[in-house]
Amino acid sequence: ESEKMYKAIASGIPGSVICLLDEDYRYFLIEGDLLDKLGYSKEQLLGKKAVDVLSRERYAEVLPDFERVFRGEVFTYDTKRGDYYTLSRFVPLKNEDDKIYAAMVVVIDITELKKAEQHIRELNVGLEQKVADRTAQLEEVNKDLQSNMLRLKESEEKFSKIFDTSPVGIAIAVIETGIIRDANKSFLELTGFSYEEVIGRTSLDLNMIHEEDREKLKQEYIENGKIRDKEVSAFNRSGESFPVLLSLDHFLIGEVRYSITIAYDISKRKKAEEQLMAANKELEAFSYSVSHDLRAPLRAVNGYARIMEEDYSNSLDNEGRRLLKVIKDSGNRMGLLIDDLLAFSRLGRKEIRRSAINMNELAKNVVAEINETTPHTANIRVEPLHPVMGDYSLLNHVMVNLILNGIKYSAKKEHPVVTISSKKEGRELIFSISDNGVGFDMKYVHKLFGVFQRLHSTEEFPGTGVGLAIVQRIINKHGGRVWAEAKINEGAVFSFAIPEQ
Amino acid sequence: MKNEEVEILMVEDNKQDAEMAIRALKKSHLVNNLIHLDDGARAIEFLFGTGEFAGRDTNKKPRLILLDLKMPKMDGIEVLRIIKQHELTKRIPVIVLTSSKESPDIDSCYSLGVNSYIVKPVDFDGFIKAINELGFYWMLLNQNAE
Numbered sequence: 001e002s003e004k005m006y007k008a009i010a011s012g013i014p015g016s017v018i019c020l021l022d023e024d025y026r027y028f029l030i031e032g033d034l035l036d037k038l039g040y041s042k043e044q045l046l047g048k049k050a051v052d053v054l055s056r057e058r059y060a061e062v063l064p065d066f067e068r069v070f071r072g073e074v075f076t077y078d079t080k081r082g083d084y085y086t087l088s089r090f091v092p093l094k095n096e097d098d099k100i101y102a103a104m105v106v107v108i109d110i111t112e113l114k115k116a117e118q119h120i121r122e123l124n125v126g127l128e129q130k131v132a133d134r135t136a137q138l139e140e141v142n143k144d145l146q147s148n149m150l151r152l153k154e155s156e157e158k159f160s161k162i163f164d165t166s167p168v169g170i171a172i173a174v175i176e177t178g179i180i181r182d183a184n185k186s187f188l189e190l191t192g193f194s195y196e197e198v199i200g201r202t203s204l205d206l207n208m209i210h211e212e213d214r215e216k217l218k219q220e221y222i223e224n225g226k227i228r229d230k231e232v233s234a235f236n237r238s239g240e241s242f243p244v245l246l247s248l249d250h251f252l253i254g255e256v257r258y259s260i261t262i263a264y265d266i267s268k269r270k271k272a273e274e275q276l277m278a279a280n281k282e283l284e285a286f287s288y289s290v291s292h293d294l295r296a297p298l299r300a301v302n303g304y305a306r307i308m309e310e311d312y313s314n315s316l317d318n319e320g321r322r323l324l325k326v327i328k329d330s331g332n333r334m335g336l337l338i339d340d341l342l343a344f345s346r347l348g349r350k351e352i353r354r355s356a357i358n359m360n361e362l363a364k365n366v367v368a369e370i371n372e373t374t375p376h377t378a379n380i381r382v383e384p385l386h387p388v389m390g391d392y393s394l395l396n397h398v399m400v401n402l403i404l405n406g407i408k409y410s411a412k413k414e415h416p417v418v419t420i421s422s423k424k425e426g427r428e429l430i431f432s433i434s435d436n437g438v439g440f441d442m443k444y445v446h447k448l449f450g451v452f453q454r455l456h457s458t459e460e461f462p463g464t465g466v467g468l469a470i471v472q473r474i475i476n477k478h479g480g481r482v483w484a485e486a487k488i489n490e491g492a493v494f495s496f497a498i499p500e501q
Numbered sequence: 502m503k504n505e506e507v508e509i510l511m512v513e514d515n516k517q518d519a520e521m522a523i524r525a526l527k528k529s530h531l532v533n534n535l536i537h538l539d540d541g542a543r544a545i546e547f548l549f550g551t552g553e554f555a556g557r558d559t560n561k562k563p564r565l566i567l568l569d570l571k572m573p574k575m576d577g578i579e580v581l582r583i584i585k586q587h588e589l590t591k592r593i594p595v596i597v598l599t600s601s602k603e604s605p606d607i608d609s610c611y612s613l614g615v616n617s618y619i620v621k622p623v624d625f626d627g628f629i630k631a632i633n634e635l636g637f638y639w640m641l642l643n644q645n646a647e
Binding site: 288292295296297298299300302303304306307331332335338339 | 600
């Protein structure tokens, strides 16, 4: 009966062997399909003593196990047998008197289990590696995120600072609706509104800008996607209008397009501009009136001197006639001075209009005109000249003046030569007009460009002393400078530099 | 103050300019009868036979009026306006002879119907030349209305 039971148990566990051993280590029961795999047969072992059927090495291996189990130990161990694994369990069997009469040995093929175990171990290792990699990745991402957050925070702080402390008014609105989302202190001060009054409203609601100007700005934005430095009339909370310089840009946050408007109060600037224009007009009127009021009596001085000459020359001796001539010449000179002074003053107020000038052309024209209108014997040499950005008529005036001077002051030489040349130095274009004339004493070079200053007498060389002052004024207006060098009786070089644009 | 033909009425407040101009015109035999008045109000009185010139035969009109602009009391432009608006005087050629080169002045004068606008040359020679030339033109060449 018990044999049947054991057989049933053994057959219930595929890949297993149950055997029972008695005190002499005799196999008195062996059941199970694993026996074959283990390399034994039932007939081989049943009823035999282990020492008789097992090989010497094998018996030496199992003997300690037998001894243990018969000592009452219950134990289990795994064995690797070639390419398969078994689990062996040793259980002592006790009779009614609690005496060990037999040992039960169960051997189960656990190869599949072992394989599964191995697989799981491998998977585990793989998993751990994946986890480690993923963790490392996450750490990297985290680091990036943190540094981005830091940068964002810095940028936000920077923007906040700029926004809050900027002296120009800044307002941020949603482009589509025009609703103002934020405005800085300067904007509020500029427009006279409080923060609460402005947030959530549009500039249209608040009547901040003139209808016409609004249209103009819209046009500009549609065409260029931004607005730059547009002068418009804005209205403050009290409805007063003031001039403002407006710039606008847009930026995207997610899907929403926002506008950032920068408004700069230019009332002071406009006022200053107006005052300047008014002052200039006044000055123009003044100098015009002065010159004409001065000219009328001058006309009389000259005229009456002439009348005297015509009607009373018979009553005059040579001395008388000489005195009259002095009166006339002085009158003429005063006329020249008035003319030159007027020109000097007018030039000071004139706006220069820049364009690209071919200086070779300009010089050629000037020389041609001089040759036609002024008799002279000078040899005028024009070397290749650099082009400049400048006011054509003003620079024409400069060239005329300097070339005429060159001719005038070398007229007494036998072979007067006037040379016009240019060179480029750094970011300046330098033009030089040199002559081989009478030159001047470098000791007085600083007086050369002063108004009415001359280094020669009118008898030696005619002139009012305003010409060079005018030249200097013109060149200064171009952002350049003038200077001169000379040696007495050897000639002079007058140069002017104009910054290249 | 004469009741005869006056060829030129010169309205000029600067005595020297007037003297020099008259001398030049006389010298070139362009005019024998010239009346010189030194302010606009007197000129109007002369033309319309009022005030100082009450009783003057206003049909005896000058052949030419030389008119300065910058004068005290009545301004030259005002005088021009009156002359050119009145039936009696509007056909008389008026030449503005002035030191003003200002566009607004020039524009106003032509708008009012001035016949010529001359800026007084600043130098004496030029001045005399201009007087002579305009004298020749307006007194000899130009055909007046009757």
